[in-house]
Amino acid sequence: MPKHGLILVNAYAPELYTRQVSRLKEELERRSAIMEVKRNNEFSANIKNSRTDIAFPYDFCVFLDKDKYISHMLEKAGVRLFNTARAVEICDDKMTTHIALADSGIPMPDTLPAPLCYDKTAKPDAAMLDAIERKLGYPVIVKAAFGSLGNGVFKADDRAELEYLCEQLKLQPHLFQKYISASHGKDMRVIVIGGKVIGGMIRRSDNGDFRSNIGLGGSAEASDVPQDIRSTAEKAASILRLDYCGIDFLLGDTPMLCEVNSNAYFDAFENATGINVAAKYAEHILSETGE
Ligand SMILES: Nc1ncnc2c1ncn2[C@@H]1O[C@H](COP(=O)(O)OP(=O)(O)O)[C@@H](O)[C@H]1O
Ligand SMILES: [Mg+2]
Structure with missing residues (x-):
């Protein structure tokens, strides 16, 4: 049937x-x-x-x-x-993703949630800004929890920029994160299907942007996936119980998990790697749905 x-x-x-x-x-x-x-x-x-x-x-x-x-x-x-x-x-919200993966041994940049704010007249709290400076230093990454395609990811170089971003984002859930300078404009995207990494690509910004998203001017090239990234990606997909995902890794001294995309687009990945992602996902789906 x-x-x-x-x-x-x-x-x-x-x-x-x-x-x-x-x-x-x-x-x-x-x-x-x-x-x-x-x-x-x-x-x-x-x-x-x-x-x-x-x-x-x-x-x-x-x-x-x-x-x-x-x-x-x-x-x-x-x-x-x-x-x-x-x-x-869980993956739709970058902060709940980091919380779900914390304590599992998966390397991630230090991350602080911004306190949720429901008052449009509220001002960023000086003690909070002090804590961000102390714990993360500058530059610091500020991210909307529900952003995608690089659009909600910002970098603050000093207190004035940080305060401005906090004001702009205060009514949206967001987070603060250590800036991984060695990964400026560069990351590795891997796709995991049915618990296995099927391949990877390196994305590089061609216009100096610290974000490597292809929609912001990045280009992609197929890449072997080193064993540490492979096992971390498979562990993250298993903890989050994902059938399919794209995971971004920042490429510092140790690769660090940046975000997990449950709804990752695979066009650019298929083009860069020649891997038939849709076929692999279709096979997984049909094997999971039984006879
Ligand atoms: N902590 C960080 N340090 C350095 N670069 C970062 C950091 N976080 C994100 N980036 C860069 O910004 C890009 C977009 O961030 P990401 O968290 O993947 O959000 P999005 O969902 O918008 O793709 C990443 O692919 C990476 O190039
Ligand atoms: Mg991303």
Whole structure:
């Protein structure tokens, strides 16, 4: 019996069929799955008479969204999600990712959460700024907890810049992190599927930016993955129970885990490495969904 699967995309995504979606659909169909693509508002999901009420006539869901309400409701209704609701939720927030991975022996830059703020008239607290300076020094990295594509990642070179960023970000969850100078404009992205690293690429900024994201002018080149990065990446994916992820490593004296992307785009990775990521993920999904 062929398996029926749904690829779920965010309700407000500008395009339904991105290359990521089409590639996954194609590789799953090539392996005899019957696939549909929908936005997360295109089927009925609600709580009715105190019970989760969802019409979901599929065997599994490739969850390309990050919407935690729909993912948790689908799981309550017994749907197998790739990735699972908890994994996506933890990775969506860079601070909860670091907390989940702390105490596991995984090297990460020293990281401080900014206290959550609910008052738009509040001013950054001088004692907090003192503590950041004392613990992390300058330059210091300031990151929005829910940013992506390098857009919410900033560097403060002095107290005035730090105070400005704190003011700008105060109503968004954010964190402060030690700046790893040896990794300026450079990092390694690896992809892990079904617990195994499938390959890696080095990303380098071509315009002097300290961030190596490709969307900000970085370029990518296939790379062997050293054993320490490989085992750390596999350990992180296992702790976070990810079926699929892209993990960024800062390349200092010891490689340090920078962030875990549960919804990593794989276009640039496929282009740089020649690895068929969609095929490997499709194989994993079908092996996990049984006969
Ligand atoms: N602590 C740090 N020290 C030096 N560079 C960093 C640090 N954190 C992030 N970067 C750079 O910024 C880029 C984007 O940061 P990242 O945490 O991966 O956020 P995003 O989700 O926006 O990609 C990284 O790929 C890396 O090049
Ligand atoms: Mg990143």
